[in-house]
Amino acid sequence: MTPSPTATLANPAEAAARNDKPLLEHIKHNFREYGMLITLVAIMGFFQYMTDGTLMQPLNLTNLLLQNSYIVIMALGMLLVIVAGHIDLSVGSVCGFIGALAAVLMVEYHWHFLPASLVCLLCGGIIGGLQGWFVAFSRIPSFIVTLAGMLVFKGLALALLAGQSVGPFPAEFQLLSSGFIPDLFSVEGLKLTSLLLGVAVAVALAVAGVRARANRVRHGVQAEPLAFFVARTAVFAALLVYFAYLLASYKGLPNVLVVMALLIVLFDFVTSRTTIGRRIYAMGGNEKAAKLSGIKTERLSFYAFINMGVLAALAGLVFAARLNTATPKAGLGFELDVIAACFIGGASASGGVGKVMGAVIGAFVMGVMNNGMSILGIGIDYQQVIKGVVLLAAVLVDVYNKNKA
Amino acid sequence: MDVSTGHPLAPVLELTGIHKHFSGIPVLRDVQLNLYPGEIHALMGQNGAGKSTLIKVLTGVLEASGGQMRLAGQAVWPDSPLAAQRLGISTVYQEVNLCPNLSVAENIFAGRYPRCGIAQGFRIDWATLHQRARDLVARIGLSIDVTRLLSDYPVAVQQLVAIARALSIEAKVLILDEPTSSLDDDEVQKLFEVLRRLRGEGLAIVFVTHFLNQVYAVSDRITVLRNGAWVGEWAVGDLGPQALIAAMLGRELAAQCTEPPVIPVFDDAAPALLEAQGLGQSGQLQPIDLKVRAGEVVGLAGLLGSGRTELARLLFGLQAPDKGVLRIDGRTVTFSNPMDAIRAGLALCPEERKTDGIVAELSVRENIALALQARMGMGRFLSRAEQTAIAERYVKLLGIKTSSVDTPIALLSGGNQQKAILARWMAIEPRLLILDEPTRGIDVAAKQEIMEQILCLAEAGMAVVFISSEMSEVVRVAHRIVVLRDRRKVGELPAGSSEEAVYELIAAENA
């Protein structure tokens, strides 16, 4: 068992002196968090080597992002659902259903893409709300409700499409998935805007990190060892700029990446800094205690499902735009990928634990593996087996941690 | 401030005439409690005394059927735990009711975050939250990093965090429900320091416990409940340990004891069937020696929480001891699960029949036959007729009131359920039967029947370890009385000892 910090009835001065933790202890403590990130980097490095550099080629990198965009978007919602102590098995079917709805509205009824998309998102919210109602207020296990949902919406998608594939979508809608941010300065072979944007983001993150650390130090809170912090920030910034550069050498930053980034920032903010986000964590950790604190746990579950519905709808739109058609098979199996992403990223099956960045990293771990294995020509069968193994490893770690406590 | 005379201050909490009944069965009768600011008030009583019911009424979990509650002079009636909290009544439970996945600071302010940002809306002001948490934690003399996860800290610290949380809600009354059960001596001392500090600030603290020495170490006044009735309220200096025990246990009306108690005679030279040497488990039970011979009834006497059930569980293999050795018929044994113990000839009728005893939806017949069937294995199946025969035999023997042996056991009354579980263990005809509170919740006549059963079994050669909080019972049937207190053995008494002798032994100031 990790040595617990002694809670002494000593003076605060002693505590302040223990400000900079030894490096090893810091790494051990945050192992799970950094572990995932290191794993992702390691996997990327591994496949980069095995594919003779194909993985990081700008074209492939862009494809990688596009292929995993909808999984990441849904993982953001699924994380909240899992943290709240529930699960949602219907996201794949809802994804497909909304894609079908979008196709019918835009292609068959010639709606403009904007109102059609809004209606789709609203529909997703309503679907989520329906399921959330039964889970939160009628107290039916989420597994059952969303299982039923999975069947219903799979069927409804089929019915809506009358068994056909419907498309193509209007050009503006396709931009959602296949478009890139406009380039304001034209430089030969390099989308400068994208690169500058990447640099700007890297700088902003670094500055934010520095300020946060200064804040912690000022309040006498234990912070990372200075050397470690500098190294980490520098490495992150460099990696970000590098990726921006890679993308800029192809077509620039994809629109969907901007959407993803905005959502990630939003959900990271919500889960770490807002009352509603932290309430969900409290509820997942100990529902009774949360209720005693005046937290309205049923309502929170309800909101988590509505949120999941909207995100699944958005993912449905992204997926349909990418394929440029809505097919009856859309969404098949997505829920497994999304749930696996959350668990690989550190969410706990019992609720209350899980980070947004973890889920995103988890999604990309699987995405990179899928992509790398595809490039290497490894069959989809092996890919599924390996997916299962990674998921197993992630859950075993979770169980081990829980039993250790 | 001298609280034992004159009460210079007005009470912060007054409960008068509290009645509570469940479907006509009274659980609390005319109970009162007076709590003054700046005191630690111990609430004491045995199982079934009504302590937990009173606390539930206080904290809004249950609604009283009658009576009055005044908080700082105002009549109040909390209808939910949240309402009680808002009134200023804060409770810290035995199982820390916090969120282990959140940081210390976040636990303290869960649901009541200090906010910042647009219109003081949804953004949490972490800086303020952490600072306030630090202040609170310092106020109780704790020096920890409030940004670390609660689960990083041991239970003792978590309980102090729960107290800090209570303070953050500006509690007027702090109720501590058995806070020391999972703490070791050092941690208990730290907790007491904190309590004394808070008392000095004027907080009123209700301290529910069953550890005698802790009551005398830290409380100012004591209220005793027995069988749902209020027995009395004393300053701690006015009530010695023996008097306290007498008040808690009282004297059961000897409705069943019209004959002079029969002092069983026992052959001391017989070899030990079970011998425990230094058997213990860190944190649960200090090393204990115990010898039980065939045909002997060994009574385990002690107050609630003295470690009797823990000892029973160690003997039966429900928990693994980390100290000492257990011998059956002279051979050292280790039990890794109950089946090992059953095969060695042991049986344990557990204390908590609801969680460890009855299998609710199964019939009486199936419940009675369960352990016997488990021992026989899956292959040799007792047919329905055989099960019925066994069940009916014990139904008759123990007087179990049920319309048929096929009734689901959940439909039986508590007492009859207890008898059925007892029947389950008697059915395997063990060599040593451990009975943990077998007469709890059973009517007087039935108690008598069970006591006679125990004597019968012993005469037939079965060894019995008999745990009961009813001292009169223990004293009546035991060949030997092993006395436990505060998780260790304090002595043994021979057959025929009086109840007073047992109380004396428990109350004695032992090192």
Next chain:
Amino acid sequence: MPDAPSPSSSLLAAALRHRLTWPLVTLALLLAVNTAFNASFLHVEWRDGHFYGSLVDILNRAAPLALVSLGMTMVIATRGIDISVGAVVAIAAAVGAWMIGGSVSGGESRFPLPLAILGAIGVAALCGLWNGLLVAKVGMQPIIATLILMVAGRGIAQLITDGQIITIYYAPFFFLGGGYLLGLPFSLFVLAAVFAGLYLAVTRTALGLFIQAVGINPTAARVAGVQSRRLVVAAYTFCGVCAGIAGLLISSNVKSADANNAGQMLELDAILAVTLGGTALTGGRFSLVGSVIGALIIQTLTYAIYSLGVPPEINLVVKAVVVFIVMLLQSPDFRAQIGALVRRPTAGGALS
């Protein structure tokens, strides 16, 4: 005080309260609906040396589902769930097909048929054992533990078939899922054998008692000496075996092993069948007969929808709605909500 109830009404009351009543009524209703739309639905004739008709069809197709439902019943009774059965069906089918081989001549198989069958069932048993160990020894939640095999299982099945759909030409194998014995589909006999074995085990040995005890109150069962861990592992292993046999029946029926599609959604159908048959998802008391009736209900439902000319997608919707309503009715909170709604109009009056 009312008169003592007459014998016939008390019999009726007892019948209504019996757990199998509602499943049987549902089945009867569905059969009636089918007959209403298709006059020849109940028509069974003797043709080509065996019984022939819609009913026979339903029975044949329901057999694999019923098998998996039996296994699922055992798992659910121990308070668990197994969502990997579909994947295990695919794996078993793949192993069987591989061991038989796809030689077009159809005259020989790579391994002797009995060995192939044993191999397929053995691998399926291993899958079940894996699940059981994860749940009982490692302590994972059942849905997560079986999710892992659900994700990886299809991949494993694909690996065995090398990504192809293996078409089987070996005639003796077809007998399993498509052959007839004494005029009835052979698959029914397989189901009957497994059912009989399980039923005997549950009623003639202490298995039924122990599983119920573990499902209702695992702590009390342990104190009473029941070896709960072993039982849980055995339940999942048995579920795997059932899925394996079902996989062989299915692949024998379609004369191929499709790693991708075999057993798709089977786990959902099985859970639904078990619930319809009266076993609660919270564990404890279970009904083997109920689960078989539940499987028949689902198959008849599918048939009814098909014969109604309704597009196949609505099948899923109807199924989901049915699951849902059953769940709602089983949920005490929902019943309370409905009860409150129903009781509201009767305000005041002579109610004491």
